[in-house]
Amino acid sequence: MTIETDPNRTRTDAELAEEALVPMPLVRGELPRWAPWAILVASLVVVGVILGVTSGFSIPLTLVLGAVLFAVATFVISRVVEGGRKATDRLVTIVVTVAFLLALVPLVSVLVTVIQNGVARFDGAFFSNSMRGVVGEGGGGYHAIIGTLIITALAAVISIPVGILTAIYLVEYGARSRLARAITFFVDVMTGIPSIVAGLFAFAFFALFLGPGIRFGFGGAVALSILMIPVVVRSTEEMLKIVPNELREAAFALGTPKWRTILKVVIPTSIAGIASGVTLAIARVIGETAPLLIIAGLTTGVNLNPFSGRMTTLPVFAYNSYAAPGVPREPFIDRAWTSALVLILLVLVLNLLARLVAKLFAPKTR
Amino acid sequence: MSKAVIAKDLNIYYGSFLAVEGVNIDIKPKTVTALIGPSGCGKSTFLRSINRMHEVIPGARVEGSLTLDGKELYGAGVDPVGVRRQIGMVFQRPNPFPTMSIYENVIAGQKLNNKRAGKKVTDELVERSLRGANLWNEVKDRLDKPGSGLSGGQQQRLCIARAIAVQPDVLLMDEPCSALDPISTLAIEDLINELKTDYTIVIVTHNMQQAARVSDFTGFFNIEGTGKPGHLVEIDETKTIFSQPKQKATEDYVSGRFG
Numbered sequence: 099m100t101i102e103t104d105p106n107r108t109r110t111d112a113e114l115a116e117e118a119l120v121p122m123p124l125v126r127g128e129l130p131r132w133a134p135w136a137i138l139v140a141s142l143v144v145v146g147v148i149l150g151v152t153s154g155f156s157i158p159l160t161l162v163l164g165a166v167l168f169a170v171a172t173f174v175i176s177r178v179v180e181g182g183r184k185a186t187d188r189l190v191t192i193v194v195t196v197a198f199l200l201a202l203v204p205l206v207s208v209l210v211t212v213i214q215n216g217v218a219r220f221d222g223a224f225f226s227n228s229m230r231g232v233v234g235e236g237g238g239g240y241h242a243i244i245g246t247l248i249i250t251a252l253a254a255v256i257s258i259p260v261g262i263l264t265a266i267y268l269v270e271y272g273a274r275s276r277l278a279r280a281i282t283f284f285v286d287v288m289t290g291i292p293s294i295v296a297g298l299f300a301f302a303f304f305a306l307f308l309g310p311g312i313r314f315g316f317g318g319a320v321a322l323s324i325l326m327i328p329v330v331v332r333s334t335e336e337m338l339k340i341v342p343n344e345l346r347e348a349a350f351a352l353g354t355p356k357w358r359t360i361l362k363v364v365i366p367t368s369i370a371g372i373a374s375g376v377t378l379a380i381a382r383v384i385g386e387t388a389p390l391l392i393i394a395g396l397t398t399g400v401n402l403n404p405f406s407g408r409m410t411t412l413p414v415f416a417y418n419s420y421a422a423p424g425v426p427r428e429p430f431i432d433r434a435w436t437s438a439l440v441l442i443l444l445v446l447v448l449n450l451l452a453r454l455v456a457k458l459f460a461p462k463t464r
Numbered sequence: 465m466s467k468a469v470i471a472k473d474l475n476i477y478y479g480s481f482l483a484v485e486g487v488n489i490d491i492k493p494k495t496v497t498a499l500i501g502p503s504g505c506g507k508s509t510f511l512r513s514i515n516r517m518h519e520v521i522p523g524a525r526v527e528g529s530l531t532l533d534g535k536e537l538y539g540a541g542v543d544p545v546g547v548r549r550q551i552g553m554v555f556q557r558p559n560p561f562p563t564m565s566i567y568e569n570v571i572a573g574q575k576l577n578n579k580r581a582g583k584k585v586t587d588e589l590v591e592r593s594l595r596g597a598n599l600w601n602e603v604k605d606r607l608d609k610p611g612s613g614l615s616g617g618q619q620q621r622l623c624i625a626r627a628i629a630v631q632p633d634v635l636l637m638d639e640p641c642s643a644l645d646p647i648s649t650l651a652i653e654d655l656i657n658e659l660k661t662d663y664t665i666v667i668v669t670h671n672m673q674q675a676a677r678v679s680d681f682t683g684f685f686n687i688e689g690t691g692k693p694g695h696l697v698e699i700d701e702t703k704t705i706f707s708q709p710k711q712k713a714t715e716d717y718v719s720g721r722f723g
Binding site for chain 1: 515517520522545546547548549550552553555557559560561562563572573575576577578610612623626627630
């Protein structure tokens with residue numbers, strides 16, 4: 099009769115307790131600092147060579163397979179040298195880093211492509227000429243830039259007060275009332291509505307009063323505000339919520355009425371966050387195409403009056419130049435790319451502004 | 465300028481929950497009254513009801529009578545904002561306004577209420593309040609720096625300066641030293657001793673030595689059990705409470721044989 103010892107059997111509690119009592123060694127093997135880099139280079143070289151010999155070398159495939167080999171090799175080597183815990187740590191670090199790089203790929207790709215294609219027409223003429231009377235080369239996006247700025251500014255003028263005041267009601271006055279909960283629910287729903295619906299709403303709304311086929315810049319601003327208000331409400335709400343209640347109580351205890359407390363304590367304390375939230379909301383709507391296509395329409399000339407006549411914005415201009423180019427095609431495609439580039443730059447500037455504003459207004463500690 | 469606070473059969477509710485029951489208390493002007501008792505017994509709730517701060521919590525209300533020099537604080541038409549201008553409060557955690565400098569924090573009561581005064585008058589008020597809070601020498605060279613850059617004890621004294629700058633009749637302190645080290649605590653206790661020449665002070669504390677050191681009168685709050693309302697067991701001169709209290713519960717609590 100033989101006693102079988104199964105190496106995989108579950109250890110008894112007594113044995114586990116005994117293991118726990120064994121002190122962990124303080125000194126363990128450690129990979130040198132250059133090791134991960136060496137393993138990375140080695141993995142890439144190995145994969146590259148194997149691919150080159152077998153099916154033909156390609157950069158993307160080398161990177162993907164190299165990363166997999168790198169992860170596996172690091173894990174195995176580290177496990178042998180450093181033990182299980184550090185090996186897991188290294189593996190997770192690699193997974194997280196790869197996920198980050200993966201997320202960067204489309205971003206960088208979009209940016210590089212737009213810059214490459216857009217730089218051709220990124221000239222003075224683009225910023226000073228409209229498309230009036232232009233059939234082929236030349237022309238520019240001046241009318242679209244002006245349109246974008248006017249419509250977005252109007253949308254901001256409508257949305258920022260409404261959004262911030264709504265958030266103040268929700269946080270400071272509504273508390274958990276039924277009305278406040280209903281508003282929160284609908285704001286959440288509104289953040290998810292497709293932008294075309296906002297455009298159709300604005301179009302239908304103004305068509306009721308001003309007749310069918312109405313197209314003007316202010317309508318576009320209204321459509322954009324429908325998209326922007328929920329974003330402003332949500333971001334402002336979150337910012338107001340993180341203002342410590344102690345500050346409100348401190349102001350109340352000094353005999354300050356509620357509205358003054360909100361105006362002079364709560365808002366100044368959270369203004370940095372509110373400002374950056376608002377800027378991000380603007381950045382979110384500045385690139386909207388679909389609603390503006392419906393309600394703001396399309397024109398080739400500069401229109402400075404948002405209350406009358408069609409108005410082109412950069413996204414609509416880019417879309418139209420690409421979707422319905424003239425003959426020859428190239429100048430239209432070039433202008434579309436440059437519009438996209440200008441739009442990205444506008445958003446970039448807005449984001450930088452948001453950071454600057456946040457920095458200027460942030461409560462200081464020293 | 466200091467006034468008496470008298471509560472008669474005061475019941476304090478949060479919604480339908482009776483938090484504190486039947487408080488009868490007579491707080492004399494220019495005295496320090498300490499409120500002691502186990503956690504959750506309603507002493508802070510009672511303190512916050514004196515300047516109507518507990519109303520900040522939705523559904524909170526009181527029944528009974530609470531008067532400041534004979535004037536009903538919960539009478540019809542009494543504005544809580546007006547009450548709070550006469551009865552100042554210092555909180556458990558120092559809470560200077562982070563967007564304001566030390567100078568602005570001291571005059572926050574004026575600033576927030578848009579009371580304008582000349583530069584000279586304001587400067588004097590700031591200096592007087594900061595001296596009153598024993599903070600002047602430490603901050604006089606950096607009045608324009610943010611209040612949140614001070615140490616915890618300094619911040620708490622800044623909050624006291626802020627509270628006395630509006631010249632209240634009564635000063636409420638809700639565990640003002642519980643977040644502070646012993647040295648800062650000593651500074652605040654010395655300050656309380658000085659302040660009582662001008663103000664009526666009510667202080668909630670978990671520290672019985674502190675109650676014994678700073679107060680003239682001590683009130684003991686207790687609670688029968690969870691879910692039951694807290695109540696004032698007895699109030700008397702501090703030395704009586706700590707040497708020969710009338711109630712057994714008080715004796716058990718102050719001698720540490722509680723529960």
